[in-house]
Amino acid sequence: MRRETILNFSLLGLLFLFPLWAWVADEPFLITLATRAVIFAIAGVGLNLALGFGGLVSFGHALFFGLGGYAMGILAHHAQTYVPMFTWPFVIEGTTSMPIIWLTAIAVSALVALGVGALSLRTSGVYFIMITLAFAQMFYYFAISWSAYGGEDGLSIYVRNEFPGLNTMDPIQFYAICYVILLVMLFFVFRLSRSSFGLMLGAARQNEDRVQALGQVPYRMYLTAFVISGAITGLAGALFADLNRFVSPVMFDWHTSGEIMIFVILGGVGRVLGPVAGAALFILLEHSLGGVSDYWHIYLGAILLGVVLFARGGLFGLIAGREVAHD
């Protein structure tokens, strides 16, 4: 077996066994920590599709993370206060059903990604980075000034939303939901990367002109990848808001974009499970360094700097080598 495959399975196994152990040992805090890691991993899997496979350096994925969060917050808020969202032209009630919230988060994120992507992809390179950042900031300021849904203070909901047949307030059951979603997303992205679309996308990243000469339109492929990428990150946002039972403009903040990017980079760009390793590592660092110093971001910054300067390829690059070089 290739080392990358071994690493993949041991990561997934670890994320399966660790919460189970925490559950048996009655450590709900550790389960919540693992849930955070898994949700961050889903967000990273989303970004990785655009960044790793499509080469689109989006510095604005907090936009979709936040949209997912607000989709959850707004729907649940209306359901819990029994105020319909719209009364005209027809009545739309809020909901506390997770599947409906997820679908809404995915749909809204995909729709916004379509608009933002269509505009941003007219440019490339450094312009693209700055424009995606700016669009995310636009939603950040909008969320702050939108007082109907809490403005700067955000929106909290009292009870976690419902999933048929499960008690979502039980940490291990909510973890199970997130874990299964992560597996589904990983499988989806894995299949996508092996499909003709995924291969063509990789080709476009490496040489746009040749792909164009083959009669394909890179713009359309990038846009498709960007939309799917945004939708997955949006789903992660809905889960994250449900985990905290709270959503605030911070989810739109550009530090969030940076952190999602860090998950991808720490793990290894362009590896299917890279974001999973990165998110787990990030949570591990946050937990262990956060205990050492209140100013743990200094160490995070130093580690990130070290990875960028000296260990490109992240954790996967260090352990599995560059045998499946993507570029």
Next chain:
Amino acid sequence: MSSILLIEQALNGLQFGVMLFLMAAGLTLIFGVMGLINLAHGSLFMIGAFAAATVAAATGSFLLALAASLAAAAVAGVIVEVVVIRRLYDRDHLDQVLATFALILIFSEGTRWVFGSFPLFLDRPDWLSGSVMLPFGIRYSLYRLAIILVGLAVAAALFLMISRTRIGIQIRAGENDREMIGALGVNISLLYTLVFALGAALAGFAGALIGAIQSVQVGMGEPVLILAFVVIVIGGIGSIKGAFIGSILVGMTDTLGRSLLPALFGLFMDPAAATSVGASLASMSIYILMAGVLLFRPKGLFGGT
């Protein structure tokens, strides 16, 4: 809304735009000459403000504080350039974004460590406080007027430096062909360090000037940094002229949007709703402006093709 208030808001917009230019000029120079996207530019802004606040508190002199902001930011810029940034010139933009994002984390937390989380205050000097009478009976804050004048003077000096001096010629040559000017005997790495220090000093200077209007606190550079990005995207990356026009456009749009839009919506909505909708739209206005510019000019107003 009376026309006097409108002119006052326009002046505020101009003041904001001029400050944005000090940030955007450094960013666009650094990108144009070295091909580097520098997120840590906002940290240099913050360093300038903290240096000014510290020196002002110690000596009580505003001019010394301004000098300190220039020096501190330039020195920080040189250190950062030599230790980290230099290794990033040949890397792709993703690496540059990540490394400079890491620098932000280090700078922000480091400043919090040294100065604490509470904001510092930088008072404007007595000789610049109060207001001044402009033609047509407009009263305007003397300090803000001074900022506009100083900013315009710096912009003019920068234009002259780029177009008339030897170092300006080297900078422009560096934008066109890096290898060539190296081959012609210009010390490239020194030139890069100088350009970076110049950009850093401008950012630090802007931080000190703004610090006397707002409070001096960790993270103060980040909103300005993102606006400066919007500016150079609108103006075209690498173009000083574009940065100037973009700055004024963004400053005006933002300031006038905030004061005019709520009033505009008040014409046909009830006041509370108009304030809320107007404020939301105003906070998005510059991004809408940017999207509009990109729709017609994907490389910005003055960007090359």
